[in-house]
Amino acid sequence: MNAIEVEGLGKSYGSFTMSEMSFSVPRGYITGLIGPNGAGKSTLIKTIMGMVVPDKGEVSVFGRSVGPQEGDYKQDIGYISDENIFYDYLTLEQMKRIVAPFYPRWDEELYRRYMDQFELPSRKKIKDCSKGMKMKYSIALAMSHHPSLLIMDEPTAGLDPVFRRELLDLLAEYILEEEHTILFSTHLTTDLDRVADYVTFINRGRLVFSDTKDDILESYLIVKGGKDLLDGDIRNELLGIRESDLGFEGLSSDRKRAQQLFGDKALYEQPTLEDIMYFTAKGGKPRA
Numbered sequence: 510m511n512a513i514e515v516e517g518l519g520k521s522y523g524s525f526t527m528s529e530m531s532f533s534v535p536r537g538y539i540t541g542l543i544g545p546n547g548a549g550k551s552t553l554i555k556t557i558m559g560m561v562v563p564d565k566g567e568v569s570v571f572g573r574s575v576g577p578q579e580g581d582y583k584q585d586i587g588y589i590s591d592e593n594i595f596y597d598y599l600t601l602e603q604m605k606r607i608v609a610p611f612y613p614r615w616d617e618e619l620y621r622r623y624m625d626q627f628e629l630p631s632r633k634k635i636k637d638c639s640k641g642m643k644m645k646y647s648i649a650l651a652m653s654h655h656p657s658l659l660i661m662d663e664p665t666a667g668l669d670p671v672f673r674r675e676l677l678d679l680l681a682e683y684i685l686e687e688e689h690t691i692l693f694s695t696h697l698t699t700d701l702d703r704v705a706d707y708v709t710f711i712n713r714g715r716l717v718f719s720d721t722k723d724d725i726l727e728s729y730l731i732v733k734g735g736k737d738l739l740d741g742d743i744r745n746e747l748l749g750i751r752e753s754d755l756g757f758e759g760l761s762s763d764r765k766r767a768q769q770l771f772g773d774k775a776l777y778e779q780p781t782l783e784d785i786m787y788f789t790a791k792g793g794k795p796r797a
């Protein structure tokens with residue numbers, strides 16, 4: 510069973526439209542959600558959390574349909590928002606006392622362990638915590654009720670490189686448990702290079718791809734060559750073509766086809782996830 514199923518999701522906000530969004534988050538793996546600013550990542554995550562009501566389509570979590578009336582499924586989710594969702598004037602301890610009773614599987618000992626490990630001061634007011642401390646606190650709260658699904662909106666934003674690595678290690682440890690699943694959005698494709706099994710890429714409210722990281726990296730290819738190679742048909746084969754006096758470079762979403770088309774007249778380079786995001790955001794076309 511998939512942990513999350515998103516089917517034909519649509520949502521409009523003024524000039525922003527998310528349309529025909531369908532993909533799944535497989536159970537037992539880490540899925541990274543990437544996309545440029547304003548692509549719709551937070552909107553998508555909030556829809557999964559039942560905080561945004563879609564105009565169209567359906568979301569289910571562990572087979573249960575998500576909607577404003579359905580709250581039970583959240584017991585299984587550890588949610589980390591990119592916004593401050595806590596009461597600023599409370600201390601970390603006071604806020605925890607409000608959150609913990611909502612979760613029957615709340616584990617006070619585990620919570621204390623995370624507070625120690627993250628060096629968080631229980632008696633400090635939330636408003637006096639740094640951005641990174643608030644993020645660590647969110648993580649401690651989310652992990653302490655033994656969720657089987659972690660949904661995180663840019664958890665590494667605002668973290669120093671040392672704790673960022675620690676967090677990624679923590680996620681890698683969490684996922685060792687067979688039934689655990691993680692969906693997290695990020696701008697940092699290096700986070701995905703380190704830990705993601707699957708990558709879901711959205712651009713301007715549309716799904717570009719959702720696949721295993723290995724399959725994605727295997728199918729894309731950067732092609733570089735002289736301008737004489739660029740006729741109308743060839744332009745349609747590549748994403749985000751950049752031209753200079755020396756030649757062009759562009760991204761192909763079909764490695765074999767590109768190699769057949771260009772043969773030994775072009776140079777090829779293995780793209781990183783960041784390259785794929787960059788060229789696709791420039792070119793704007795989904796994978797064939």
Ligand SMILES: Nc1ncnc2c1ncn2[C@@H]1O[C@H](COP(=O)(O)OP(=O)(O)OP(=O)(O)O)[C@@H](O)[C@H]1O
Pocket residue numbers: 522523525544545546547548549550551552553
């Ligand atoms: N409550 C809202 N009311 C109006 N517009 C909204 C609302 N929430 C989001 N939007 C718009 O929807 C679009 C997608 O926003 P969203 O926050 O989902 O993108 P994102 O991919 O998470 O961006 P970022 O990487 O910058 O955090 C943006 O144009 C944003 O202005």
